[in-house]
Amino acid sequence: MTSLQSRHIDNVYSITTGAALADPAASLVHKSWARCVRDHGLDPSRPSPARILPAQEVRAHQQQLEHFLRAARSGMEDIYRRVADLGYMVLLTDAEGITVDYIGNPAWDDQLRKAGLYLGADWNEAHAGTCGVGTCLIERQPMTCHQTEHFDATHIALTCTTAPLFDHSGKLTAILDVSALRSPEARESQHLVRHLVAIYARMIEDADFLRSFRGHWILRLGSAFGLVDVAGEVMLAFDEGGTVVGANGGARQAFAGRALGGAISEWLHMPMDAIWRIGNGGASAMPFAHTVLLPGGGEYHASLLAPRVRRPSVATPAAPAARPNDRLPPLERIAGDDPQMQKLLAQARRLVDRGIHVLVEGETGSGKEVLARALHGASGRAAMPFVAVNCAAIPDSLIESELFGYTPGSFTGGRAKGMKGLIAQADRGTLFLDEIGDMPMALQTRLLRVLSEGEVLPLGAESPQRVDIAVVAATHRHLPGLVASGRFREDLYYRLCGAVLKLPPLRERGDMRYLIEGMFNEEAAAMSSPVRLSEEAMQKLLAHDWPGNLRELRNVLRLALALCSDGRVGVEDIQLQLPARSGHVTPANVARVAASSADDPDGIAATELVELLRRHRWHVARAADELGLSRATVYRHMKRHGIAPPRSRPLADD
Numbered sequence: 001m002t003s004l005q006s007r008h009i010d011n012v013y014s015i016t017t018g019a020a021l022a023d024p025a026a027s028l029v030h031k032s033w034a035r036c037v038r039d040h041g042l043d044p045s046r047p048s049p050a051r052i053l054p055a056q057e058v059r060a061h062q063q064q065l066e067h068f069l070r071a072a073r074s075g076m077e078d079i080y081r082r083v084a085d086l087g088y089m090v091l092l093t094d095a096e097g098i099t100v101d102y103i104g105n106p107a108w109d110d111q112l113r114k115a116g117l118y119l120g121a122d123w124n125e126a127h128a129g130t131c132g133v134g135t136c137l138i139e140r141q142p143m144t145c146h147q148t149e150h151f152d153a154t155h156i157a158l159t160c161t162t163a164p165l166f167d168h169s170g171k172l173t174a175i176l177d178v179s180a181l182r183s184p185e186a187r188e189s190q191h192l193v194r195h196l197v198a199i200y201a202r203m204i205e206d207a208d209f210l211r212s213f214r215g216h217w218i219l220r221l222g223s224a225f226g227l228v229d230v231a232g233e234v235m236l237a238f239d240e241g242g243t244v245v246g247a248n249g250g251a252r253q254a255f256a257g258r259a260l261g262g263a264i265s266e267w268l269h270m271p272m273d274a275i276w277r278i279g280n281g282g283a284s285a286m287p288f289a290h291t292v293l294l295p296g297g298g299e300y301h302a303s304l305l306a307p308r309v310r311r312p313s314v315a316t317p318a319a320p321a322a323r324p325n326d327r328l329p330p331l332e333r334i335a336g337d338d339p340q341m342q343k344l345l346a347q348a349r350r351l352v353d354r355g356i357h358v359l360v361e362g363e364t365g366s367g368k369e370v371l372a373r374a375l376h377g378a379s380g381r382a383a384m385p386f387v388a389v390n391c392a393a394i395p396d397s398l399i400e401s402e403l404f405g406y407t408p409g410s411f412t413g414g415r416a417k418g419m420k421g422l423i424a425q426a427d428r429g430t431l432f433l434d435e436i437g438d439m440p441m442a443l444q445t446r447l448l449r450v451l452s453e454g455e456v457l458p459l460g461a462e463s464p465q466r467v468d469i470a471v472v473a474a475t476h477r478h479l480p481g482l483v484a485s486g487r488f489r490e491d492l493y494y495r496l497c498g499a500v501l502k503l504p505p506l507r508e509r510g511d512m513r514y515l516i517e518g519m520f521n522e523e524a525a526a527m528s529s530p531v532r533l534s535e536e537a538m539q540k541l542l543a544h545d546w547p548g549n550l551r552e553l554r555n556v557l558r559l560a561l562a563l564c565s566d567g568r569v570g571v572e573d574i575q576l577q578l579p580a581r582s583g584h585v586t587p588a589n590v591a592r593v594a595a596s597s598a599d600d601p602d603g604i605a606a607t608e609l610v611e612l613l614r615r616h617r618w619h620v621a622r623a624a625d626e627l628g629l630s631r632a633t634v635y636r637h638m639k640r641h642g643i644a645p646p647r648s649r650p651l652a653d654d
Helices: 003-017 028-038 055-064 066-086 106-115 132-139 187-212 249-254 264-268 272-283 330-334 339-351 368-377 396-404 441-453 479-484 490-496 512-526 535-543 549-563 587-599 606-615 620-627 631-641
Strands: 088-094 099-103 143-146 159-166 172-180 217-222 234-238 244-247 291-293 299-305 358-361 386-390 430-434 470-475 499-502
Touching: 003 028, 028 132, 055 066, 055 099, 066 088, 066 099, 066 172, 066 187, 132 143, 132 159, 132 172, 143 187, 159 187, 172 187, 187 234, 187 249, 234 249, 234 264, 264 272, 272 299, 330 339, 330 368, 339 368, 339 499, 358 368, 368 386, 368 430, 368 470, 396 441, 441 490, 479 490, 512 535, 512 549, 535 549, 606 620, 606 631, 620 631
Parallel strands: 358 470, 358 499, 386 430, 430 470
Antiparallel strands: 088 099, 088 172, 143 159, 159 172, 217 234, 217 299, 234 244, 291 299
């Protein structure tokens, strides 16, 4: 131990045992020293080497920041180019103080690793003592920990300047650190580096904000007239209906941490038309002539960034005009004035961003995924992935690896680099589990752990990874009946049905004209077809029973658009493939299936299934629809009971 280290240890002892720490004006460093002794149980006389985590643990920490790392890496590379010649390196840690990325001079690798300025280094204050990263995690503000301000004598040659990084929800996500193995003794030598780190921290946060809300309108406000279009200090993201869904760090500060939601016109105290005009200014000679006065004071220049969505490369002059409901919020678009749907949507709006899992019940084709996507689009997760999983369509042999993923070499035939599962792909977004009633029992147990613990364990992995997902499940089956027959876990059922939304079938809805017009316009726009729907054709559509619900309606409209001529869909173009029939999912059907399942733990009774198939002339899809089951499930029951169709007639599957 050097004499400098001995003097440093004596100094730490004198400060942490003195009365000076009772002074509220004590420095951040001295307060941290006290925490190290009092709360963390660290001993300054026992310096410890840098703690480096194994590669597998580091990967787990990196996976939790996968999306954020992309924006952060670009900022790290840019700041490193500016400070590398001065002997600095750059590292990024997660919210636990674990280094998940770093850039340094390869010639200094050994020295950097020994000093802990390396991938996998643990800079949490509880282990490393007072340091740039660990203390910044607690104080949550830019700071410099220079040389002998470190608690551990092992680190007193270092200088570390850090700034916290927050995601668009205001959650502390990472720490940006610029450090050097040696530097001038004067602390003032780090002032410029501190300003640089703070600037780049804000740039990384804003880059992540723009990426997260690239599908939304973004209002950028800046004090510099000519820079607001590229460097907005205050940014608000809002949807087509004008509801604020995101705020960057500058906006959270400017609006005093106001909760998300509400109309942007209310936030700014200006009419919505005036906000839309900001976007139109891009074609003028002075595109940033718009100014906004914030409620708390301060005048800002404004710029409006349109959603970055994929649009057709060529717009045809005859394309249908935008519909009035195009500007409605996601949940408002899916229904007209039908009382049942308006009651359901009112309930759905109250569930958005409340952390409650939702179970959607409804007949096949009634729009369960449409509702799930609308819930996602109305939430603060709208810019993140929406991952849909059809639990009945994935083969039993693949569903586990598809859902949970696997590591390299987990099994023969797997991808050489492993695979990220669908649950992990939905991290920070929404996971939609369609046909949840058809999920095998073994997988139900694993899914329950995901929902209860918030973590997923890929096949072959030794440690789980954290996931943050909103879950919407859907079924056209009677889950309580499956629970009663022991074919669906009761604890999983109650975990999924935090709230239950029951979609009415099309034949019970009173907004059919709204649905037909909206879907017809969508399909016409997709075909770039300037076509109108005749009133006679509309009346024929309104009179139909729609046993296939929205899915059948869309297919009929697509066919009509393909068949029509002279820019008009007439009654002769409406081809209804199936007549109205009574084989819908009804409470009586559900009760009958549940009762037969109770008598036969393996599924539907063989005699009942044969009778049903005969009645439908061995059309499996129609039999499945009446039972409220998927086609794949009916096939499984037929195989289990050894049921085969008559040889004179092939098994119908359409």
